[in-house]
Amino acid sequence: MTLLVFGRSGQVATELRRQGDVTTLGRDAADLTDPATCVRAIEAHAPRAVLNAAAHTAVDRAETEEPLATIVNGAAPGAMARACAARGIPFLHLSTDYVFDGSGETPWAEDAPPAPLGAYGRSKLVGEAAVRAAGGPHAILRTAWVFSAHGANFVKTMLRLSESRDALSVVDDQVGGPTPAADIAATLLKMAGAMADGAGGGTYHYAGEPHVSWAGFAREIFARAGRPVTVTGIPSADYPTPAPRPLNSRLAPGRLAADFGVAPPDWRAGLDTVLAELGGD
Numbered sequence: 001m002t003l004l005v006f007g008r009s010g011q012v013a014t015e016l017r018r019q020g021d022v023t024t025l026g027r028d029a030a031d032l033t034d035p036a037t038c039v040r041a042i043e044a045h046a047p048r049a050v051l052n053a054a055a056h057t058a059v060d061r062a063e064t065e066e067p068l069a070t071i072v073n074g075a076a077p078g079a080m081a082r083a084c085a086a087r088g089i090p091f092l093h094l095s096t097d098y099v100f101d102g103s104g105e106t107p108w109a110e111d112a113p114p115a116p117l118g119a120y121g122r123s124k125l126v127g128e129a130a131v132r133a134a135g136g137p138h139a140i141l142r143t144a145w146v147f148s149a150h151g152a153n154f155v156k157t158m159l160r161l162s163e164s165r166d167a168l169s170v171v172d173d174q175v176g177g178p179t180p181a182a183d184i185a186a187t188l189l190k191m192a193g194a195m196a197d198g199a200g201g202g203t204y205h206y207a208g209e210p211h212v213s214w215a216g217f218a219r220e221i222f223a224r225a226g227r228p229v230t231v232t233g234i235p236s237a238d239y240p241t242p243a244p245r246p247l248n249s250r251l252a253p254g255r256l257a258a259d260f261g262v263a264p265p266d267w268r269a270g271l272d273t274v275l276a277e278l279g280g281d
Helices: 011-019 035-045 066-087 119-133 154-162 181-196 214-225 255-260 267-278
Strands: 003-006 022-025 049-052 091-096 138-143 167-171 202-205 230-234
Touching (some): 035 066, 049 066, 066 119, 066 138, 091 119, 138 181, 167 214, 181 267, 214 230, 214 267
Parallel strands (some): 003 049, 049 091, 091 138, 138 202, 167 230
16 A cells, blocks of 8 residues: 655654555655645655654644644645545544643543643644545544654653663653554554545544553653662642643543554553663663
8 A cells, every 4th residue: 555654753654664665755855834745745646545644743832833833733734634635545644632621530532522721732633623624534543642762752751861860750640641653653554554445534542551640651661671760759830831731641542443443552562662672771
C-alpha cells in the first residue's frame, strides 16, 4: 500500500518509517504553515491513504502563537482531508487528550464533549472539526503522553536529569496513559491498511495502560533503568507552566478494539523496549 505521511522527524513519523513502507514528507516538501503545499503533495503522490503525523506540538509556545498553531493544527489537516475526500482516499489524523478539560477522574470516551484549556488543545480541536467536515473517509486517533527512544519526551528528559541528580520533584496530580510511539505507528498502519480496503473510520482513543501520574511514570522509568533517583510528588500548582495541563488525561479505548481489533498497549513493555534501545542512558 502506498501511504503518504506528513511528518518525518517526529516520534510517530520516525516509527512509521521504521515499521512501514511509507513516504514521509518533512517541512521542505510540505510546509504546514502553507496548507496549499499539502494539497499539492497529495496530488503529486496519488497515495492509497494519507496520514498526518505532523503538528505544532509546543504546548506552552502555542499560548503566544495560537494563530500559527491553528494554521498548522487546524487549517492544514483540513486542507489534507478535503484533498483526500475529493479523491475518495482515507485520511488518518493524530489528535490529543488536550481537547478535553481534564476534569474528573473518569476516562474520556470518544463522544465526550471537548473543552480544551489552552491554545494547543483549541488548535487541535479545529483540526478535528475540519477533518470531519471534509466528508471523506477518515480516522482521528487521539493519544497522549507519547514516548520513544528518539525526539524530545518525558522518558529521555528523566534519564538526562538522573545523570546529575539523585532526587526530583515531579507532578503527581496529572494522570494519564503513557503511549509508546512504536505502538501508535503500528496501530495507524493497521488502520490505514484496513481503511484502504474499505473499512470505516471515525474518532478513536489510543493510549497506554495502566493509568499513572507523571510522578509514578518517573519512578517506573528509574526503577526499570536502574537509576537510584528519589521522586517526590508535587501538585501542578507547584510547577506552573504558561499553558494549563489537563489533570485527567485518561482516554477510554472504546471503539478501536471493536472496529480494528486493537487493544490499549501496556506502556511498561514499551518502556522496556525504549530503555533497551537507549542502552540505559
